Amino acid sequence: MAKMSTILKFTFVASLAQAHFTFVRLAHNGEWQAPTQFIRNKTEPFEERSTPNTNNNERLYNFPTFVSDYPESVRCGRDNMAHAANTEVLRVKAGDTIEIAHTRISPSDWADNQWYDCPNGRGSCDPNDPDWTMDFNHPGPLLAHLSKAPDGTDVREYDGSGEWVKIYSLGFDMNEDGSIHWLAYNYEKLPARFIFDIPKQTPAGEYLLRLDLIWPGLWEPPIYVSDTPQIYATCAQILVESDATGPLPEGIEIPADLNTTTPGMRTSLSMYRGESMDDGYTYPGGLLWTGEELVEDKPIL
Numbered sequence: 001m002a003k004m005s006t007i008l009k010f011t012f013v014a015s016l017a018q019a020h021f022t023f024v025r026l027a028h029n030g031e032w033q034a035p036t037q038f039i040r041n042k043t044e045p046f047e048e049r050s051t052p053n054t055n056n057n058e059r060l061y062n063f064p065t066f067v068s069d070y071p072e073s074v075r076c077g078r079d080n081m082a083h084a085a086n087t088e089v090l091r092v093k094a095g096d097t098i099e100i101a102h103t104r105i106s107p108s109d110w111a112d113n114q115w116y117d118c119p120n121g122r123g124s125c126d127p128n129d130p131d132w133t134m135d136f137n138h139p140g141p142l143l144a145h146l147s148k149a150p151d152g153t154d155v156r157e158y159d160g161s162g163e164w165v166k167i168y169s170l171g172f173d174m175n176e177d178g179s180i181h182w183l184a185y186n187y188e189k190l191p192a193r194f195i196f197d198i199p200k201q202t203p204a205g206e207y208l209l210r211l212d213l214i215w216p217g218l219w220e221p222p223i224y225v226s227d228t229p230q231i232y233a234t235c236a237q238i239l240v241e242s243d244a245t246g247p248l249p250e251g252i253e254i255p256a257d258l259n260t261t262t263p264g265m266r267t268s269l270s271m272y273r274g275e276s277m278d279d280g281y282t283y284p285g286g287l288l289w290t291g292e293e294l295v296e297d298k299p300i301l
């Protein structure tokens, strides 16, 4: 956003075509699907509601969402309900593997070689980069949540106002000097891959699968830039076939439980700069469901 400053280590001035990012692509059991197939698209430009933290509410495709934006935007991306009905539903089995991929390139510049010619079987890449690296320009945890459409409701009509259960997160490792290394961000180099299973214990039904990377904001004034968290949410529509008989565990509500005061959404300036971890830091988005139990979602150090 326009307020980004060059003072902070993690800020990055990119050309407009490379600004920010969106999750746009799924692989199902190792097979990449077409970009935005099964993923609700976004509307651009889109006028968000006015908030104290943003001076320009017109957002382009890859721009961040703020927790004070429209609830629908926070759940699944800007104007996602307008795209829900004409988005396909991916049929999976509980226990199947999903991989996700993002892009920083604007849709007007999308070309086949950023999807279909990528090194090492990745689902997206940047043909304009010498190493074809599609990077992230912000550090933070990558999260995936499931929300079940109410019984009798087509997922293509579901707005995500129910509960969300976290099934995957990818956070950071700690370097020897105590600084932190966000695995998705990787200092704007080649990111980790994002591969996870739909838990075997997931009950049958239609679900939204929410994908996000959250750039935590700051607790400490007077840094004005990004003092609010930035989120980058999109949702896939999936139909889960399952023999599981147990219930889905309790989840969070979005945006109520994903705001500037909920755990993991803001850090100290030192952690913001990647220099250290805050005591007791937990990743945002609630407890993590392993399929067996809900656990606290903390860095494994």
Ligand SMILES: [Cu+2]
Pocket: 001, 019, 020, 021, 064, 137, 138
């Ligand atoms: Cu950004």
